Amino acid sequence: xxxxxxxxxxxxxxxxxxxxxxxxxxxxxxxxxxxxxxxxxxxxxxxxxxxxxxxxxxxxxxxxxxxxxxxxxxxxxxxxxxxxxxxxxxxxxxxxxxxxxxxxxxxxxxxxxxxxxxxxxxxxxxxxxxxxxxxxxxxxxxxxxxxxxxxxxxxxxxxxxxxxxxxxxxxxxxxxxxxxxxxxxxxxxxxxxxxxxxxxxxxxxxxxxxxxxxxxxxxxxxxxxxxxxxxxxxxxxxxxxxxxxxxxxxxxxxxxxx
Amino acid sequence: xxxxxxxxxxxxxxxxxxxxxxxxxxxxxxxxxxxxxxxxxxxxxxxxxxxxxxxxxxxxxxxxxxxxxxxxxxxxxxxxxxxxxxxxxxxxxxxxxxxxxxxxxxxxxxxxxxxxxxxxxxxxxxxxxxxxxxxxxxxxxxxxxxxxxxxxxxxxxxxxxxxxxxxxxxxxxxxxxxxxxxxxxxxxxxxxxxxxxxxxxxxxxxxxxxxxxxxxxxxxxxxxxxxxxxxxxxxxxxxxxxxxxxxxxxxxxxxxxx
Numbered sequence: 001x002x003x004x005x006x007x008x009x010x011x012x013x014x015x016x017x018x019x020x021x022x023x024x025x026x027x028x029x030x031x032x033x034x035x036x037x038x039x040x041x042x043x044x045x046x047x048x049x050x051x052x053x054x055x056x057x058x059x060x061x062x063x064x065x066x067x068x069x070x071x072x073x074x075x076x077x078x079x080x081x082x083x084x085x086x087x088x089x090x091x092x093x094x095x096x097x098x099x100x101x102x103x104x105x106x107x108x109x110x111x112x113x114x115x116x117x118x119x120x121x122x123x124x125x126x127x128x129x130x131x132x133x134x135x136x137x138x139x140x141x142x143x144x145x146x147x148x149x150x151x152x153x154x155x156x157x158x159x160x161x162x163x164x165x166x167x168x169x170x171x172x173x174x175x176x177x178x179x180x181x182x183x184x185x186x187x188x189x190x191x192x193x194x195x196x197x198x199x200x201x202x203x204x205x206x207x208x209x210x211x212x213x214x215x216x217x218x219x220x221x222x223x224x225x226x227x228x229x230x231x232x233x234x235x236x237x238x239x240x241x242x243x244x245x246x247x248x249x250x251x252x253x254x255x256x257x258x
Numbered sequence: 259x260x261x262x263x264x265x266x267x268x269x270x271x272x273x274x275x276x277x278x279x280x281x282x283x284x285x286x287x288x289x290x291x292x293x294x295x296x297x298x299x300x301x302x303x304x305x306x307x308x309x310x311x312x313x314x315x316x317x318x319x320x321x322x323x324x325x326x327x328x329x330x331x332x333x334x335x336x337x338x339x340x341x342x343x344x345x346x347x348x349x350x351x352x353x354x355x356x357x358x359x360x361x362x363x364x365x366x367x368x369x370x371x372x373x374x375x376x377x378x379x380x381x382x383x384x385x386x387x388x389x390x391x392x393x394x395x396x397x398x399x400x401x402x403x404x405x406x407x408x409x410x411x412x413x414x415x416x417x418x419x420x421x422x423x424x425x426x427x428x429x430x431x432x433x434x435x436x437x438x439x440x441x442x443x444x445x446x447x448x449x450x451x452x453x454x455x456x457x458x459x460x461x462x463x464x465x466x467x468x469x470x471x472x473x474x475x476x477x478x479x480x481x482x483x484x485x486x487x488x489x490x491x492x493x494x495x496x497x498x499x500x501x502x503x504x505x506x507x508x509x510x511x512x513x514x515x516x
Contacts (some may be wrong), residue, residue: 067416092422102417106435115431119422129430175421 017211024072045227057215095177105157116174303480311482322466326452333395341403364397373464384465446501
């Protein structure tokens with residue numbers, strides 16, 4: 001394909017999982033939530049989106065996932081380019097984990113994990129329900145490995161915060177995505193559990209080459225785990241840099257705008 | 259200013275009420291006094307309830323419960339798919355409003371009138387009653403169900419949609435389980451309601467205890483009528499206790515209390 005640089009399949013081939021140019025999003029009749037945001041996320045790394053509440057972080061993730069549609073601009077995600085007005089389907093190769101994790105409270109741990117595999121079920125399971133034994137075995141094995149083997153048949157509403165987080169991770173694994181978008185993924189956890197979970201995430205991006213984009217309002221997570229960082233303030237991107245080339249001071253200034 | 263305006267509306271309401279009351283005949287004092295006297299005689303005639311009516315009334319009560327049970331099941335089986343199709347998020351553009359209109363129309367016709375129509379179709383007896391209750395319940399539950407399904411936590415819906423599942427899978431693995439407790443509570447409420455409504459189906463010849471109630475009124479056997487009313491009351495109270503127990507057993511424990 002003779003596409004221009006940084007768009008279409010060439011951007012994917014050049015090692016970018018996501019690249020966006022002049023991204024704008026707003027609801028009709030009100031000020032845009034995001035204005036003219038341009039950024040890139042390298043393939044197979046952890047990118048953190050740093051910003052205060054209401055800065056437009058969640059909106060940005062939903063735009064990348066396709067849960068919201070661009071008002072203006074252009075975005076290439078995993079080699080596919082989208083412009084304003086394009087309709088996109090929700091594909092399993094991009095995983096989205098909302099801030100509250102979105103576990104189905106009335107389903108069991110095992111069922112919640114298997115939800116990740118819904119798109120790759122055979123036709124009779126799609127129509128009549130149930131899961132093939134191979135997938136059930138895979139989910140059971142993965143859940144057991146993260147210490148949830150004894151809670152497979154517990155309802156999700158009975159779990160602790162850390163347990164719910166692990167179920168969300170396994171649901172994610174069952175989905176087999178190339179790109180993971182996680183909204184404030186570890187923000188509600190204590191520092192020890194945060195470190196444990198972020199270590200799991202980092203190991204996974206290193207071993208599987210999965211790209212991971214996470215929003216956060218906690219500055220100290222960035223130097224410890226991220227490869228790249230974007231800072232958003234009031235719907236505008238104020239900083240976009242590899243973590244190695246920035247400092248905590250610089251991030252703090254960008255975040256506060258002073 | 260505010261007080262005088264409130265007084266003005268209050269005065270307006272008073273005038274409208276007096277005018278309507280006069281039209282209805284409630285200001286005709288001789289008529290009211292006579293009526294109150296009749297109620298006294300009527301109530302005196304009800305005591306003591308006639309135990310001789312008990313066998314007949316009990317058998318009719320069982321038929322009433324059967325009508326309510328079958329009607330509620332028919333209603334639920336129809337209401338759930340109709341409610342799902344009445345959700346704009348799950349159906350093709352334009353289908354949902356049509357279904358909502360159909361459900362509203364079914365509810366507009368009182369259950370007793372559906373009873374009259376089905377007596378014409380199926381002949382006298384409980385068959386007509388059960389079908390009438392079933393249809394009315396479908397309209398009523400259909401609305402309650404789609405409202406509950408629409409109230410499902412949007413984060414859960416986004417998380418499950420994001421895995422790239424079908425609409426049917428979204429309904430089965432996210433909407434229905436998340437709304438399950440509410441659906442069950444409405445279902446039990448509908449059953450109680452239907453026991454009351456099928457106890458007057460007999461007024462129009464559609465089966466159940468109402469047939470005897472009407473007969474006792476026409477034969478001035480107010481003591482037997484009282485027996486029928488007491489049996490109905492007892493059944494409704496027992497159902498109330500049972501449904502409260504079932505609801506408590508299935509209710510979600512909130513994260514705060516666990």
